Amino acid sequence: KAGVTQTPRYLIKTRGQQVTLSCSPISGHRSVSWYQQTPGQGLQFLFEYFSETQRNKGNFPGRFSGRQFSNSRSEMNVSTLELGDSALYLCASSLATRVDTQYFGPGTRLTVL
Amino acid sequence: AQSVTQLGSHVSVSEGALVLLRCNYSSSVPPYLFWYVQYPNQGLQLLLKYTSAATLVKGINGFEAEFKKSETSFHLTKPSAHMSDAAEYFCAVSDRPEYGNKLVFGAGTILRVKS
Numbered sequence: 751k752a753g754v755t756q757t758p759r760y761l762i763k764t765r766g767q768q769v770t771l772s773c774s775p776i777s778g779h780r781s782v783s784w785y786q787q788t789p790g791q792g793l794q795f796l797f798e799y800f801s802e803t804q805r806n807k808g809n810f811p812g813r814f815s816g817r818q819f820s821n822s823r824s825e826m827n828v829s830t831l832e833l834g835d836s837a838l839y840l841c842a843s844s845l846a847t848r849v850d851t852q853y854f855g856p857g858t859r860l861t862v863l
Numbered sequence: 864a865q866s867v868t869q870l871g872s873h874v875s876v877s878e879g880a881l882v883l884l885r886c887n888y889s890s891s892v893p894p895y896l897f898w899y900v901q902y903p904n905q906g907l908q909l910l911l912k913y914t915s916a917a918t919l920v921k922g923i924n925g926f927e928a929e930f931k932k933s934e935t936s937f938h939l940t941k942p943s944a945h946m947s948d949a950a951e952y953f954c955a956v957s958d959r960p961e962y963g964n965k966l967v968f969g970a971g972t973i974l975r976v977k978s
Contacts, residue, residue, distance in 0.1 A: 754906070781964050793953065793968035806965045840906055844964050852964055854899075854906035 752777065754843050754855035762861045768829040771858045775822050775843030781805075782824040783852060784816060787838040796839075799824055828860075836862045865890045865956045869969035877977050882941040884972050886928075886954030889935065895957035896937045897966065898928055902950045910952075913937060924948070949976045 755774045763769050775782050783806075784796040795808040799818035816826040822843070828835055838859050842852035870885040888894055895914050899907040911922025918930045928939045937954060951973045955966040 783964050783966075785966075785968075792970050793955075793966075795958075795965050795967070798964055808965075842907075842964075850964065851897075851909055851912060852966065854908070856904075856906045 754841055754853055756839075756841050756855040756858050758858060759856065760859045760861075762863065763831050764863050765831055765833060767831050768827060769831060769860060770825055770827045771839055771841075771860070773824045773826075773841030773843075773855060775824070775841075776845075776853055779843035779845050779853075780822055781844045781850070781852075782818055782822065783842045783844075784824070784826050785840045785842065786810075787840060787857070788836070793840075796826065831862045833862050836860060865894065865958045865967050867954050867956050867967055867969035869952075869954050869972050871972055872970065873973045873975065875975040875977060876944045878946055879943050882926075882939070882944045882948065882974065884939040884952050884954075884974065886937045886939065886969060887935050888937060888954070888956045890956055896928075896930065897955040897957070898922065898926070898937075898939050899953045899955060899968075900950045901953065901971075907953065910939070944974075944976045946976050946978065949974055 757772045781800045783798040787793045798806040802818045813829045818824045838857045840857045842854045844850040844852045866889040868887045897912045898910040911920045913930045921927045926941045953971045954969040958965045958967045
């Protein structure tokens, strides 16, 4: 069974631009979560989608948004990029409605210049 | 809100020695606890999880962890370190599990294995 895939793997943007990252969960998984990983702040939860609805949201500004499609694939968007948005963005998928093992993708490395 | 503290940002052990990575959690409800490992330029891989069944949890690659409620701890151990264990390890707790999947991570511990 294929794992979680994320595209693109690497991305370079400049301040003020916007970016869209994509995540394809493991087949059959309906929950997709997004995390930001930086050296300074560590791993921080962005949001979770389940059955196309945002179920949980972390403490990030409104510039960070996401959505989930009917096939469970998810995208996250960051508008008006800032230097501090440079990070590894990780997507995780899981099967169940409640706490379940989250399987992580390899991440998208975003660099903002 | 739940929180996780990992004692020691860096741990160094000799090959064949015991690995002990410490994790303490703060939770107002029975916690769901996880250990993940991250190799360079990769995502996170689940090592093991505790979900209120047996307090001693066995995971992959010879790792195990013991849940101690009285100490609010969930330390990760491996009897004999291997060079391939060198990586960063994260302890995580599930925040408000009744509302789905949201993990709160510790700051991570980088494990170095010396030959």
